[in-house]
Amino acid sequence: MDSYILILICIVGLCMGSFFNVVILRSLSGESIVFPASKCPKCGHKLYPWHNIPVLSYIFLRGKCHFCKEKISIQYPIVELLTMILFAAAYLKFGISIETIFAIILLSGLIIMTGTDIKEKLVDCNIAIALAVLGVIFSYLRVESITDSLLGIAAGALIIEITARLGYLFTPKVRIMGEADTYVAGALGAFFGLKGICIVLVYSVIASMILALPIYLYNRFKNNDKVTCILFILFVLSVLVFKTAFQNWYTVSAVGIIGILLSISVLKNIKNEGDRTYLPFVPALAAGTIYFMFF
Numbered sequence: 001m002d003s004y005i006l007i008l009i010c011i012v013g014l015c016m017g018s019f020f021n022v023v024i025l026r027s028l029s030g031e032s033i034v035f036p037a038s039k040c041p042k043c044g045h046k047l048y049p050w051h052n053i054p055v056l057s058y059i060f061l062r063g064k065c066h067f068c069k070e071k072i073s074i075q076y077p078i079v080e081l082l083t084m085i086l087f088a089a090a091y092l093k094f095g096i097s098i099e100t101i102f103a104i105i106l107l108s109g110l111i112i113m114t115g116t117d118i119k120e121k122l123v124d125c126n127i128a129i130a131l132a133v134l135g136v137i138f139s140y141l142r143v144e145s146i147t148d149s150l151l152g153i154a155a156g157a158l159i160i161e162i163t164a165r166l167g168y169l170f171t172p173k174v175r176i177m178g179e180a181d182t183y184v185a186g187a188l189g190a191f192f193g194l195k196g197i198c199i200v201l202v203y204s205v206i207a208s209m210i211l212a213l214p215i216y217l218y219n220r221f222k223n224n225d226k227v228t229c230i231l232f233i234l235f236v237l238s239v240l241v242f243k244t245a246f247q248n249w250y251t252v253s254a255v256g257i258i259g260i261l262l263s264i265s266v267l268k269n270i271k272n273e274g275d276r277t278y279l280p281f282v283p284a285l286a287a288g289t290i291y292f293m294f295f
Contacts, residue, residue: 009091010084014054016108017083021076024115027124043068054080075115083111086290093294102138103293106131106191110286113184117282123180128187135190145193152189156197160185166263176263181281188289196292202255204288206239208281216266231262 038047045067090103139149164177189197242251
C-alpha cells in the first residue's frame with residue numbers, strides 16, 4: 001500500500017509541477033491561471049492535450065514547440081521533476097499525517113515563489129501571507145504553542161528586514177534584499193517557530209553563499225580585497241564548527257557576528273565600487289527550508 005501511495009503522490013507531484021509552471025509564467029504576465037488554455041509562449045498556438053504530459057511531452061517534442069519549432073524552456077521539466085521529488089520526500093519523511101499535507105503546501109508555495117524570483121526577481125507576497133496563516137493553523141492543529149509560531153513570524157520578518165535596511169547605511173535608497181524576502185521569512189517562521197526560523201536563516205545564508213559568493217569572492221581576490229576573503233573563510237569555519245562539533249548559543253553567536261562583519265565588508269565594496277548586482281534570496285530561503293525539513 002505504501003508503494004501505491006508513493007506512486008500516486010509522484011504522479012500528483014508531476015501534474016502539480018506542470019500547473020506551477022503555468023502559475024509562474026502567468027503570474028509574471030498578469031494573465032489568469034485558469035483561462036485561456038495552455039499555449040506556446042512563443043507563437044501563442046493552443047496546445048493539444050498530449051503536449052501537456054509532464055516531462056514526457058518535453059522528451060517526445062525534443063524540447064521544441066510542435067507548431068513553431070522554437071525551443072521550450074528547460075524550466076518546464078525541471079519544475080515538474082522537482083515538485084515530484086519534493087512531494088515524494090515529504091511523504092517518505094512524514095508518512096500519512098498532517099505534517100505531510102502542510103509540508104506539501106509549504107513546498108508548493110516555495111517552488112512558485114522561487115520560480116518567479118529567479119525569472120524576473122518578483123515574488124507574489126500574497127502567497128507568503130497565505131503560508132504564514134497556514135503556518136499558524138499548522139501549529140494549532142499540532143497542539144503546539146501558537147505564541148512560538150507568532151514569534152517565529154516576527155523573528156523571521158525582523159531579521160531579514162533589518163538586514164535589508166542595513167543597505168541604506170552604505171547605499172542610499174537601495175535595499176540589499178527585496179521586500180518579498182521579509183514576507184517569505186515571516187511565513188517560514190510561522191511553520192518552524194522562533195528557534196527553527198533562526199536555523200533556517202543560517203542554512204539559507206550558507207545556501208546563498210554556495211550559489212553566489214564564489215564568483216563574488218573570485219572578483220574580490222583579483223582586486224586584492226584580503227579582508228572580505230578572510231572574513232568569508234572565518235564564516236565558513238564557524239559554520240562548520242557549529243554544524244559538526246558544538247551546537248550552542250556561543251557558536252550561533254559566532255556565526256552571526258562574523259556573518260554581520262562579512263555583510264558590512266560586502267556592503268562597503270558595493271558603496272565604493274558601485275556594484276549593484278541583485279541576487280535573489282528566495283531560492284536560498286527555499287534551499288535552507290528543504291535542508292532543515294529533511295536533514
